[in-house]
Amino acid sequence: MNIKENIKTLVIKKPLKLDCGKTINNFPLAYETYGSLNKNKDNAILVFHALTGDQFVTGINPVTKKDGWWSYAVGPNKSIDTNKYFVICANVIGGCMGSFGPSHKNPDTNKIYGTDFPVITINDMVNAQVNLLDHFEIKKLFSVVGGSMGGMQVLQFISNYPDKASTVVPIACTSSHSAQNIAFNELGRQAIASDHNWSDGKYLSNNTLPDKGLSVARMAAHITYLSKKGLQEKFGRKLQERDALKFGFDADFQIESYLRYQGSVFVDRFDANSYLYITRAMDYFDLVKQFDGNLSNAFKKTKAKFFIISFTSDWLYPTQENKDIVIALNAIGADVGFVEIKSDKGHDSFLLDVPDFLKTLKNFLDKSYLER
Amino acid sequence: MVKTEYKIIVDLIEEKTRVLDVGCDDGALMESLKKNKSVDVRGIEISKDKVQTCVSKGLTVIEGNAELDLKQFPNDSFDYVVLGQTLQAFVNPEIVIKELLRVGKKAIITIPNFGHWKVRLNLLIKGTMPITESLPNDWYNTPNIHMCTIKDFVKFSKIINFKIFKSLALTNKNISNINNSNLFYKNLFAELGIFLIEK
Numbered sequence: 001m002n003i004k005e006n007i008k009t010l011v012i013k014k015p016l017k018l019d020c021g022k023t024i025n026n027f028p029l030a031y032e033t034y035g036s037l038n039k040n041k042d043n044a045i046l047v048f049h050a051l052t053g054d055q056f057v058t059g060i061n062p063v064t065k066k067d068g069w070w071s072y073a074v075g076p077n078k079s080i081d082t083n084k085y086f087v088i089c090a091n092v093i094g095g096c097m098g099s100f101g102p103s104h105k106n107p108d109t110n111k112i113y114g115t116d117f118p119v120i121t122i123n124d125m126v127n128a129q130v131n132l133l134d135h136f137e138i139k140k141l142f143s144v145v146g147g148s149m150g151g152m153q154v155l156q157f158i159s160n161y162p163d164k165a166s167t168v169v170p171i172a173c174t175s176s177h178s179a180q181n182i183a184f185n186e187l188g189r190q191a192i193a194s195d196h197n198w199s200d201g202k203y204l205s206n207n208t209l210p211d212k213g214l215s216v217a218r219m220a221a222h223i224t225y226l227s228k229k230g231l232q233e234k235f236g237r238k239l240q241e242r243d244a245l246k247f248g249f250d251a252d253f254q255i256e257s258y259l260r261y262q263g264s265v266f267v268d269r270f271d272a273n274s275y276l277y278i279t280r281a282m283d284y285f286d287l288v289k290q291f292d293g294n295l296s297n298a299f300k301k302t303k304a305k306f307f308i309i310s311f312t313s314d315w316l317y318p319t320q321e322n323k324d325i326v327i328a329l330n331a332i333g334a335d336v337g338f339v340e341i342k343s344d345k346g347h348d349s350f351l352l353d354v355p356d357f358l359k360t361l362k363n364f365l366d367k368s369y370l371e372r
Numbered sequence: 373m374v375k376t377e378y379k380i381i382v383d384l385i386e387e388k389t390r391v392l393d394v395g396c397d398d399g400a401l402m403e404s405l406k407k408n409k410s411v412d413v414r415g416i417e418i419s420k421d422k423v424q425t426c427v428s429k430g431l432t433v434i435e436g437n438a439e440l441d442l443k444q445f446p447n448d449s450f451d452y453v454v455l456g457q458t459l460q461a462f463v464n465p466e467i468v469i470k471e472l473l474r475v476g477k478k479a480i481i482t483i484p485n486f487g488h489w490k491v492r493l494n495l496l497i498k499g500t501m502p503i504t505e506s507l508p509n510d511w512y513n514t515p516n517i518h519m520c521t522i523k524d525f526v527k528f529s530k531i532i533n534f535k536i537f538k539s540l541a542l543t544n545k546n547i548s549n550i551n552n553s554n555l556f557y558k559n560l561f562a563e564l565g566i567f568l569i570e571k
Contacts, residue, residue, distance in 0.1 A: 305432070326434055327444040333390075335414075338434040339423045360424050367430030 006062035007055075007098040008032060012131050019121040019284075029128055030098025031055050031090040034074065035082035037136060042372070044138050045080060045365075046129065046165075047089040048146030048153035051221075051278055052270055054097035055089045058082070063097065064269050072353050079362040084369065085142065092153075093128045094120045094278050096271035100128075103204060103271050114273055115201035122149070122285045126157040133164065140164055142372065143365060147171035147350035148317065149278070152285050155298070155325065159287065162302035167368045169361070171309045171350045174321040175295050175328070176286040181316065184224050185279035188217030192272045201273050214272040215263025222262050227313035227346035231255065295328035306336040307364045309357065311349040337364070376545050377564060381454060381480055382408050384538065384568055389451035392416070392476060394438045395458040399426035406431075414450075416441060439463065442471040450476040457482050457564075460516040466532050473534060473571045482566045485541075487521030487559040506563060522550065522558055522565040529569070538568040 007030050015025040032055040037044060047057055049069065054061070058068040058075045074080040080087060091099035094117070102117035133141065144165045146154045151173025158168045174181070192198055195213025199206050223231075235255040239245070242252065251257040291297040299306075306329055310322035319340045329336040341357045343349040349357060378401045385391060387409045393402050396415030399422075405411045415433035417423050426433040434441070438455070439462055453476030455468070460483065462468045472479040484506045485491075494502035501511035509515070520528070522541065529536050539550040541562035550558045550565065558565075 307427075330434070330444045330449075331446055333446075333449055335432055336434065337427060337432045338436070339420060339427065340435055342420060356420075356424060360427050363424070363428040363430075367428070371430055 009098055010132065010135050012128065014131065016124070016127055018118055018124045020119045022118040024093075024100065024118070027093070027100035027128075028098060028104075029090050029093065029100070029131065030095075031088060031132060032057065033089075034058060034087040035085050037086040037138070041136070041138050042140065042142060043084065043369070044086045044088060044136065044141050045143045045145055046132070046141050046157070047074065047080070047087055048126075048129075048144070048150035048157070049089060049092065050146070050148035050150045051282065052218075052266070052275075053150070054095065055091045056097070057087060057089045069351060072351070073358055073361060079358045080145065080365065081362070084366075086136075088132055088136070090129045090132060092125045092278065092281075094125070094274060094281060096274040101271070102201070102273035102277055112202075112204045114204065115276070117273070117277065119280055119284075120277060121281050122152050122156050123160070123290075125281065126153050126160060129153075130157070130161060130164070140166060142369060143167040143169060145169040145171070145361075145365075146173075148173055148347065149282050151317075152282065152287075155287055156285075158302050158304055159290075159298040162299075162304070165304050166372055167365070168302075168304045168306045169309070169364065170306075170322075170325065171361075172311055172314050172317050172322070172347055174285075174317050175298075175325050176288045177283050178321070182283045184221065184316075185283050187220050188279060189276050191216040191220065192276060195272075198272060201276075203272070209267070210272045211267040214267045214270065214275060215260075217272075217275060218266040218270075219259040219263045222259060224316045225346055225348040227315065227344055229313065230344045230346055233344070295324065296332045299329055299334055300332055302334075304335075305368060306334060307368075308336065308338045309350070309360065310338075310340045311343045311345070311347070311354075311357070312340055313344050314347040314349065316347040376542060376547070377456065377482055377566065378404055380540060380542070380547055380566055381405075381456070381482070384480055384566075385409055385411060385452055387411070390414075390449070392445070392450040392453045394442070394453060394455045394472070396422075396426060396431075396433060397456075398422050399429050399431045399433065401454065401456065402426070402431050402433075403429060438468060438471070442468075442475055445475040447474055448477055451478065452476055453479045455479065455481045457484055459483055460518045460520060462518065465518050465528075469532065469534060469569075473569065477570070478537070479569050480566065481525075481569060482564055483520060483522070483525055484516075485522050485559065485562050485565055486519040487523055488563055489560050492560075522562060523555060525565060525567065526550075526555065535570045536567055537570050540566040542566065 009028045053069045056068045058071045091097040151170035154170040192213040195210035197208040198210035238254045240257040310319040326338040391411045391413045393415040423435045453472045491502040541558040542564040543562045
């Protein structure tokens with residue numbers, strides 16, 4: 001992965017005490033920005049990416065040469081309008097797009113960290129990213145926005161920094177990873193660990209990559225991002241470039257071929273150890289427990305305006321889990337709006353062309369910006 | 373009738389209070405409350421499309437069902453809870469009224485009057501379930517499963533024990549007070565009853 005060029009990096013000198021107990025300092029945080037910061041510095045939106053995202057939110061990703069992961073939602077005149085807002089997104093720590101992660105060298109040993117990298121949490125991720133506000137001299141963000149793991153970071157951010165955002169938009173997420181969420185992540189981790197090439201995480205030193213394991217992890221996860229109905233409509237039992245079943249274990253069905261393709265392109269852009277670390281961070285996320293069983297307490301100190309969005313066909317972070325956040329906010333009289341968007345596209349709906357979602361997100365942000 | 377109804381509700385609400393509009397529809401009443409009374413107003417609406425319309429107007433609305441979703445609000449979290457022309461659509465109006473009065477210090481309930489003479493005449497002459505301007509549906513597809521008259525509502529206040537603080541009748545865009553002595557006439561001529569109630 002040649003990713004050094006085209007990547008903006010902020011070196012964070014201030015020590016950051018991680019939840020695992022270790023302290024890191026002088027570590028890189030890779031980020032990208034879109035649009036421009038206005039004079040009052042009150043038009044900034046911090047976007048948080050999901051498990052396999054990165055800082056390249058929109059436009060062509062200079063590393064993968066493909067569209068940014070949120071090109072539908074972010075850009076000129078789009079939901080998050082870069083003509084109006086200054087959009088910042090950072091690669092999470094533990095990631096593999098330039099931020100401090102397991103593929104970096106440990107300066108003490110001069111060896112690649114691998115699984116010696118400290119276990120990080122969603123809390124650690126946002127505590128690293130808040131440094132970007134100082135860097136850009138932004139006192140208060142107009143908004144924090146993110147879907148899936150990005151939504152978890154949104155919730156953690158406003159809980160840690162109640163005065164640092166005026167509006168808060170967690171999308172298709174949860175306040176606490178469920179047993180089912182953990183189970184799917186564990187499946188992915190075990191797929192990676194069972195690949196002989198993984199070599200207990202030391203594959204980069206050995207020059208072998210656990211591509212098979214990582215691609216199986218991606219295939220399994222990809223299924224959870226789609227809905228049964230969506231899969232059935234798109235693929236059904238259609239055969240892949242053949243007229244009849246071949247009575248073998250080739251990809252007879254289009255869905256098999258599709259998943260294999262998804263797995264194979266994923267390994268070109270993602271690091272297996274990062275996958276382990278980030279899924280772990282998601283599994284450890286439990287904002288309810290952080291606040292002694294009362295989620296409302298996470299939001300008691302903030303006056304921010306919340307808008308929560310879920311999708312009808314999302315079974316990974318179902319509406320009820322999003323609604324639990326709404327309930328916790330209503331219990332303390334917070335300013336919270338909520339809508340469940342109708343879509344057959346499953347959890348991935350927030351990344352795709354779902355007009356009702358894109359329109360609603362735009363309306364919420366633009367109206368709130370006018371009234372700020 | 374809708375606009376006059378909203379105007380009356382806005383007049384009933386004091387400035388700078390906290391208001392919850394249950395079944396807020398496209399947010400027209402909420403907008404009017406925000407503009408005229410500077411209230412901190414929230415809405416609950418069951419239709420996704422209408423929630424999205426409200427969001428486009430910059431209103432704070434949650435998608436939800438009053439029968440299931442009022443319970444998330446603590447006691448007395450609003451000064452007023454408004455329920456406009458939907459009481460008759462609930463499975464259990466008694467529970468809904470009790471919830472409104474738990475969540476709000478006061479509630480404003482409006483009901484389309486099934487005692488109106490046109491409704492009565494419709495049933496008397498045609499012998500079929502009444503269909504009027506304000507009740508446009510057939511019996512088999514109407515959302516209104518618990519229609520009542522102004523008189524019924526007044527009786528209901530005694531049965532389930534809440535106080536009617538103010539009761540108003542809307543007749544041909546004219547607003548008037550309802551009291552014990554004119555109840556018979558108001559129940560015959562008013563299209564809409566508007567009640568400010570308390571525990």
